[in-house]
Amino acid sequence: MPDSSAVHFTNAFDIRSVGCSGDPTMFEAFWRETGDAAELVIPGWQTMSYFSDVGNVCWFMEPLFDQQVRRLHRTVGNAAVDGYHVLVGTGSTQLFMAALYALSPADADQPTSVVSTAPYYSSYPAVTDFLRSGLFRWAGDANSFVGDSYIELVCSPNNPDGAIRDAVLSSGAGKAVHDLAYYWPQYTPITRRADHDIMLFTVSKSTGHAGTRIGWALVKDREVARRMTKFVELNTIGVSKDSQLRAAKVLGAVSDGYDVGGGGASRHRLFDFGRRKMVERWRMLREAAAASGAFSLPAETSGQCNFANETAANNPAFAWLRCDREDVEDCAGFLRGHKILTRSGNQFGADPRYVRVSMLDRDDAYDIFISRLASLK
Ligand SMILES: Cc1ncc(COP(=O)(O)O)c(C=O)c1O
The missing domain is CATH 3.90.1150.10 (Aspartate Aminotransferase, domain 1)
Known part of the structure; x- marks a missing residue:
C-alpha cells in the first residue's frame, strides 16, 4: 500500500x-450471521408507483411495513399499537419534524416553544431551528420553561445520558412527543407498554439499519396523524418503498427470532x-x-x-x-x-x-x- x-x-x-x-x-x-433471513430482491417493475395504500391515512406506507411494525411491538411489549395509526418516515428525524408541524397551531401569534429536559439530544435544537419556522421555535430546557403552550420532547432512555424520563410539563395546552428510539431490550429493561399520544421509533437504533433511513410514529389521534402525513407529503412526497420493504424484512427477521408460538423461533x-x-x-x-x-x-x-x-x-x-x-x-x-x-x-x-x-x-x-x-x- x-x-x-x-x-x-x-x-x-x-x-x-x-x-x-x-x-x-x-x-x-x-x-x-443471519444468512438470507433479512435479504431482499426487488424486481425492476416493483415499487414504482408513488402510492402504497390509498385507503390509509399514511397513503405512502407499505402495508407489509405497517404489519411488521405492529408485530414487533407486540412481540417486545414496549409500545401499544392497538388503536394507533402507524406512520412511516425517512428516519424518525423526518417524523420529529412532522410532529412539530402537526402540533403547532397555524393561527398562533407566536411560534410554539419546543423544549426538552437538559441534557437533550443535540439534534432537537438544530432540527427545530434550521429553517427558522414561524410555527415553532427552540426554547431550551423544559425545566426552566414558563408558559402554557409548548411541545415537550421526551427522550427515554435519553440521548445523551441514558436516563429514563417522563414529561416534566403538564399544561392542558401543552403537547408531548415521546422519542423512544432506545426503548428496546438491548438498551434497557422493558418495564411497561408505552402508550403516549405520539411515539417515535427508528430502525437506526432498534436493528442498527441507520442507512436504510426508516423510522415510524405511533399516533393516537387521527387528525394529528393526518397532519404529520401531510408534512411528509410536502417534504418528500412519501418515503422510499424500497427502504420500507427492506425495513419490513429486517423487522420480520427480528420477530421471527422470538416467534416461539409460531414454531419459527430461529437461533438469530x-x-x-x-x-x-x-x-x-x-x-x-x-x-x-x-x-x-x-x-x-x-x-x-x-x-x-x-x-x-x-x-x-x-x-x-x-x-x-x-x-x-x-x-x-x-x-x-x-x-x-x-x-x-x-x-x-x-x-x-x-x-x-x-x-x-x-x-x-x-x-x-x-x-x-x-x-x-x-x-x-
Ligand atoms: C433520540 C434519537 N432520536 C432520533 C434519532 C435519529 O433517528 P433516525 O436515524 O431514524 O433519523 C437519533 C439518532 O441518533 C436519536 O438518538
Missing part, C-alpha cells in the same frame, strides 16, 4: 475509532446479541474509567424486564462521561488531544466537563477507545 493511503487509512480509522456520531455499526456482526436473536454486547461494553467501560481514575459515569440502574422475564440493567447506547480532573474544563478538547473524538456536553445544553461517547461502534474501534481511555490519568 502506498504511503499516502496508509496515512489516509490511519486518519479515517482514528475518526471511526471514537464514534462520536452514534453510527450503530456494532449490529453488523449480528446481521452477517437480535436482542440477545445486543444485550450481551452492551453488558460487555459497559463492563469494559466502567473498568477503563476506574483504571484511569479521571472519569466518572452515571450510576448503573436496573429493573424487571417484561420481555426477557428477568432483572436487567440499563445499558445506554451512549456513555455520558464526566472528566473529574480539576484542570480540565473542556472534556471533549482534552480527549481530542488523546485521539478520542466525542461530542461536548455543551451541545446537549450541559456542562462541557461532560462528553457523549457512542457505545455502538464496531468491536475494533470500541476496543481502541477503551484502551486509550484506560491509559489517561
Whole structure:
C-alpha cells in the first residue's frame, strides 16, 4: 500500500475509532450471521408507483411495513399499537419534524416553544431551528420553561445520558412527543407498554439499519396523524418503498427470532446479541474509567424486564462521561488531544466537563477507545 493511503487509512480509522456520531455499526456482526433471513430482491417493475395504500391515512406506507411494525411491538411489549395509526418516515428525524408541524397551531401569534429536559439530544435544537419556522421555535430546557403552550420532547432512555424520563410539563395546552428510539431490550429493561399520544421509533437504533433511513410514529389521534402525513407529503412526497420493504424484512427477521408460538423461533436473536454486547461494553467501560481514575459515569440502574422475564440493567447506547480532573474544563478538547473524538456536553445544553461517547461502534474501534481511555490519568 502506498504511503499516502496508509496515512489516509490511519486518519479515517482514528475518526471511526471514537464514534462520536452514534453510527450503530456494532449490529453488523449480528446481521452477517443471519444468512438470507433479512435479504431482499426487488424486481425492476416493483415499487414504482408513488402510492402504497390509498385507503390509509399514511397513503405512502407499505402495508407489509405497517404489519411488521405492529408485530414487533407486540412481540417486545414496549409500545401499544392497538388503536394507533402507524406512520412511516425517512428516519424518525423526518417524523420529529412532522410532529412539530402537526402540533403547532397555524393561527398562533407566536411560534410554539419546543423544549426538552437538559441534557437533550443535540439534534432537537438544530432540527427545530434550521429553517427558522414561524410555527415553532427552540426554547431550551423544559425545566426552566414558563408558559402554557409548548411541545415537550421526551427522550427515554435519553440521548445523551441514558436516563429514563417522563414529561416534566403538564399544561392542558401543552403537547408531548415521546422519542423512544432506545426503548428496546438491548438498551434497557422493558418495564411497561408505552402508550403516549405520539411515539417515535427508528430502525437506526432498534436493528442498527441507520442507512436504510426508516423510522415510524405511533399516533393516537387521527387528525394529528393526518397532519404529520401531510408534512411528509410536502417534504418528500412519501418515503422510499424500497427502504420500507427492506425495513419490513429486517423487522420480520427480528420477530421471527422470538416467534416461539409460531414454531419459527430461529437461533438469530437480535436482542440477545445486543444485550450481551452492551453488558460487555459497559463492563469494559466502567473498568477503563476506574483504571484511569479521571472519569466518572452515571450510576448503573436496573429493573424487571417484561420481555426477557428477568432483572436487567440499563445499558445506554451512549456513555455520558464526566472528566473529574480539576484542570480540565473542556472534556471533549482534552480527549481530542488523546485521539478520542466525542461530542461536548455543551451541545446537549450541559456542562462541557461532560462528553457523549457512542457505545455502538464496531468491536475494533470500541476496543481502541477503551484502551486509550484506560491509559489517561
Ligand atoms: C433520540 C434519537 N432520536 C432520533 C434519532 C435519529 O433517528 P433516525 O436515524 O431514524 O433519523 C437519533 C439518532 O441518533 C436519536 O438518538
